[in-house]
Amino acid sequence: MFYREAGDFKTSYIADSQTFPIKFDRYRYYVVLAVAFGIIPFIINDYWANALLLPFLIYAIAAIGLNILVGYCGQVSLGTGGFMAVGAYACYKLMTAFPDVSMFIHVILAGGITAFVGVLFGLPSLRIKGFYLAVATLAAQFFLVWLFNRVPWFYNYSASGQINAPERDVFGIIITGPNAPAWATYLFCLIFLTVCAILARNLTRGTTGRTWMAIRDMDIAAEIIGVNPLKAKLTAFAVSSFFVGIAGALFFAVYLGAVEVGEVFGIQKSFLVLFMVIIGGLGSIFGSFAGAAFLVLLPVVLKVVGVDVLGWPTDIVAHLNLVIVGALIIMFLILEPHGLAQLWRVAKEKLRLWPFPH
């Protein structure tokens, strides 16, 4: 019934190789975009923006970034928190040094700086593999957080050691600081997410993505058939860190506004983003969205049910949250190692045949 290829004739190569070749899929995509850009900005308020939408958008960017590295290129990284911190501090330094430049440029430059740092810490991946590498990325995590904590230049010698986002605007609309309207911050992050997702989707469909996947599936075999592992691994680190850096910059400048690096970008953040990628589905852009949405929603739903409905103390609900997240990860790994994205694929297959059983 839905998702059928029948009767959908392509008359050009461009039409044949588009991102969503099935008509239903394509229209659904346009509807999602229309709702996200055309409707939500008009009904959004501060609570929805800060509790759900902004974290979702920003974590989705980070999850896409990490998914490129872990899901597509097979290089497990536990340094996401550290790279997000690089993005945040780069953005902060740029914002304070060049107050007149547009925030768009700052955030993109912050991503670029993070990409550079990511490549530096990605260099050992040429020698170290598997979870030796995962542990080696912890070096990035701890070193970067320590660096931002201890070198006063990074936080402009402020007495508290925190960084605070000054008020900046894009085309006259305030984006950062406490006076930024909810719809503006939402749209700002949404634009970045959309561009990142389209970029990631197309990168992973093309030559670059295929070399990544070849490295992931078996690096020696890939090398023998002519994939350059140096180039493939380092581009994966660069692109991944670029996205993660953008996410870090937005997380600091637009969402939180003030950051204490050890608390916000600690090892917990690395694991959180990794869980989003696992639960959502390794090697799937849609999965990154699903995983981010799931792990942003879960604590909020638990809090509403536990604290507001049942009246339990917040610390018990926080602990239950840990138990549930842990159990879910184990369950997903046992029952559906390909995550929410696989469930979505199965559902699509079912919908395609519906209402017939075969």
Add this chain to the structure above:
Amino acid sequence: MPEQLVFAMEVILNGLMAGVLYALVALGFVLIYKASGIFNYAQGVMALFAAMTLVGIMKGQVPFAHLINAIFGTHIHYFGWNVPALLAILMTMAVMVLLAWAVQRFVMRHLVGQEPIILFMATIGLAYFLEGVADLMWGSEIKTLDVGLPQGINLWIDETTYNIFDYGFFIDNLDIVATIIAALLVAALVAFSQYTKQGRAMRAVADDHQAALSVGISLNFIWVMVWSVAGFVALVAGIMWGTKSGVQFSLSLIALKALPVLMLGGFTSIPGAIVGGLIIGVGEKLFEFALGPALGGATENWFAYVLALIFLVFRPQGLFGEKIIERV
């Protein structure tokens, strides 16, 4: 003797002691990794869980008291008795064996044959789960653990060194006890794996699962046993660290400290874990002593990782690890 050198000697001694404690945690990793190929990230949380359970049992706390009170509106917290330390340790060990069985039955059995990285992530999930359960069971406030281990400065060493160098070394009694216990533990583990039937079965499983199965070794039993032994090592590490710095969340982070130790020593080598622990312990203390003030302090947070990272670039399998052979 110049003053700086004497200070450096004290730093090295303390580093060695700290290294023994790192090695203690790393041992638990190596055991599970050798027997089942699983890199058990939850080892640190197991130490936390064990220490919290021990404190809870000793004080006669009611498990899940907060949850029960929240659901039923009651106000129970304590049974009203205190359990002696030795009995409490035995009871905690029983809990750890139960935990080992549950992990094997509900998690690892379903993941046999998966890729190592999937197993690793499953243990991260397990770590979260256990941490949440431990907090729900015993409450998340910082607890003090006292099972009667000696603590405080060792006066004999202080006096002896004062007579020699005109400067008394500060060595904690607890560190000395920890070193002795760690040495005993390693000796016991080596004896266990070399001379007992179960130990040999464990090594057989580590060598080749299928061959072990075909000579009639029960994989399930061996894995439960390995996780129990790891639970025991976690308990010992939990007691040491818990006595040293209180039972709190940061205890589970010692697992992260054990990772560079493992990378240095190689994942498959018990002597590697010990030597790696000592290198990291001495290295980070010396580095902090020599360059810490110039770099802004607290270099212990990252030194071990960077050292391991640089080391791995030159020797990817660690000091004592088996040579990695790759085939297509």
